[in-house]
Amino acid sequence: MNKELLKKEQPVVFQTLSNALKNQRLAHAYLFAGPKGSPKREMAILFAQSLVCCHRDEDGFACQECESCLRIEKEEAIDFKWIHGDKARIKKKDIVDLQSFFETTSVETGNRRIYFLDQFDTATVDASNTLLKFLEEPAPGIFAILSADEKSNVLPTIQSRCQWIQFRPASQSRMRALLEEETNPENAAMLTEAGYSTKRAKEVLSWDDFDLIREAARDYVLHWDDISTVLKMQREVFIPKTDRMTREKITLWLEWVLYFLKKDEVSLPLSKKVRIQEILIESMDLLRHPVELALFLDKIYNQIRKVVVS
Numbered sequence: 293m294n295k296e297l298l299k300k301e302q303p304v305v306f307q308t309l310s311n312a313l314k315n316q317r318l319a320h321a322y323l324f325a326g327p328k329g330s331p332k333r334e335m336a337i338l339f340a341q342s343l344v345c346c347h348r349d350e351d352g353f354a355c356q357e358c359e360s361c362l363r364i365e366k367e368e369a370i371d372f373k374w375i376h377g378d379k380a381r382i383k384k385k386d387i388v389d390l391q392s393f394f395e396t397t398s399v400e401t402g403n404r405r406i407y408f409l410d411q412f413d414t415a416t417v418d419a420s421n422t423l424l425k426f427l428e429e430p431a432p433g434i435f436a437i438l439s440a441d442e443k444s445n446v447l448p449t450i451q452s453r454c455q456w457i458q459f460r461p462a463s464q465s466r467m468r469a470l471l472e473e474e475t476n477p478e479n480a481a482m483l484t485e486a487g488y489s490t491k492r493a494k495e496v497l498s499w500d501d502f503d504l505i506r507e508a509a510r511d512y513v514l515h516w517d518d519i520s521t522v523l524k525m526q527r528e529v530f531i532p533k534t535d536r537m538t539r540e541k542i543t544l545w546l547e548w549v550l551y552f553l554k555k556d557e558v559s560l561p562l563s564k565k566v567r568i569q570e571i572l573i574e575s576m577d578l579l580r581h582p583v584e585l586a587l588f589l590d591k592i593y594n595q596i597r598k599v600v601v602s
């Protein structure tokens with residue numbers, strides 16, 4: 293993610309770090325906290341680069357292009373250690389290894405060195421306690437960046453030794469871009485519009501019948517005046533007493549129907565579209581309460597059909 297986008301999406305974070313860099317008023321440790329999907333990792337890399345880059349811009353940030361910047365990004369720099377807590381829980385051994393790395397590598401050059409503990413909120417208690425000792429005796433020129441989805445998941449004693457930088461949730465366009473790394477643009481667009489979190493979106497995308505449900509919805513909105521469409525839904529998609537007949541899968545189908553309806557894939561007068569939209573939204577609400585799912589679906593098919601053929 294480039295600097296301009298970070299500046300636009302996280303103006304407060306950008307300004308705070310920019311002031312620190314420009315005025316050289318740097319803390320020894322930072323805690324980047326903010327919901328999943330917010331660009332904590334991108335900002336951590338940029339900030340680390342900015343601590344060592346010789347070609348900084350007017351905001352105090354790194355050029356992102358020089359050799360030193362690229363080495364950090366590729367994790368090839370000797371003065372930067374990145375522990376990937378998003379891939380495996382950070383353990384005591386990770387912190388011990390980190391300490392010995394910083395102890396054994398030369399400080400003669402006086403260069404700044406940085407470590408980044410990504411997703412520190414998943415670290416073990418032992419890891420936290422070991423890190424705490426490290427933070428209590430900050431060595432000159434060593435900077436720590438910790439990231440966490442929830443600040444409160446980090447030990448208070450660690451929080452109090454870090455400067456807290458709060459990120460705001462990712463914008464819709466960013467959510468969509470993140471999801472596009474996982475799936476096709478159409479799926480990403482629908483899941484973003486329906487308000488899925490990235491975590492939940494990934495779960496839903498992993499369902500075996502995700503594509504089938506999407507195509508069933510597409511087929512349904514294109515032929516909903518045709519009675520055989522309903523029969524097909526009953527026989528091939530939401531078949532009573534099967535694994536697919538669940539609240540969450542029916543919700544996904546309703547979300548797809550709503551998405552296609554809004555996307556103008558159907559030619560209906562506006563007033564009818566609005567009425568169908570109301571039916572879909574009411575149905576999603578109803579689905580939060582206990583209902584008999586087969587009857588519930590039949591009611592939706594009927595209601596919509598009435599609107600379409602009226």
Ligand SMILES: [Zn+2]
Nearest residue numbers: 345355358361
């Ligand atoms: Zn640079």
